[in-house]
Amino acid sequence: MTEPTFDAGFLAQLDDLLRWRRDVRHFQPTPIPEADMRHLLATAALAPSVGNAQPWRFVRIRSEGLRARLADHVDAASREAADAFTDDGLRERYGALKLHGLREAPELLAVFCDDDPAAGHGLGRATMAETLRYSTVTAIHTLWLAATARGLGLGWVSILDPVAVTAMLDVPARWSFVALLCIGTPLTGSDIPELERRGWQAREPLADRVFER
Numbered sequence: 001m002t003e004p005t006f007d008a009g010f011l012a013q014l015d016d017l018l019r020w021r022r023d024v025r026h027f028q029p030t031p032i033p034e035a036d037m038r039h040l041l042a043t044a045a046l047a048p049s050v051g052n053a054q055p056w057r058f059v060r061i062r063s064e065g066l067r068a069r070l071a072d073h074v075d076a077a078s079r080e081a082a083d084a085f086t087d088d089g090l091r092e093r094y095g096a097l098k099l100h101g102l103r104e105a106p107e108l109l110a111v112f113c114d115d116d117p118a119a120g121h122g123l124g125r126a127t128m129a130e131t132l133r134y135s136t137v138t139a140i141h142t143l144w145l146a147a148t149a150r151g152l153g154l155g156w157v158s159i160l161d162p163v164a165v166t167a168m169l170d171v172p173a174r175w176s177f178v179a180l181l182c183i184g185t186p187l188t189g190s191d192i193p194e195l196e197r198r199g200w201q202a203r204e205p206l207a208d209r210v211f212e213r
Contacts, residue, residue: 024153049135053120105182
């Protein structure tokens, strides 16, 4: 196989892809064709992993009852999070945010990390076992970019109790919860994060996050 070359046009498109990738909360109900969903998962599996352990485990949520339980759980966790704000204005702004699309998105995906995978034979993680979870997050980011490139959006739902969600999904004990994802066609697109558009948090200069020693 001939090694590909990536020209200036491709690099510009790659920059656009990264710039337009968003954490999506507003979805159209249009189903994702099964072939497209399988292709997305296959692309995610191209992500790098420590020792080539490929520790990611994807659980597709097919049950409407389970979807409803997950949405109710996240709503309850969100209300609890709102109560933790001591600033009334901040609490009000938090309450105005849409924090998930669990009821609308056509696809829900829970992502776990196998903390003791047979693949990889432990290479590269003897002193940093957490690299397995880092690898799983890399697979999620790969999925995110692949979805964006196909006109789809992905939303990462993190206001939840990982123990409760893991129990709902009845997975092997050695799997640790990493993410609950909503996937579907966004209602609208934007190159500005929603939280920034709504005045929650602006981007800070990159120079404030790059250091030299």
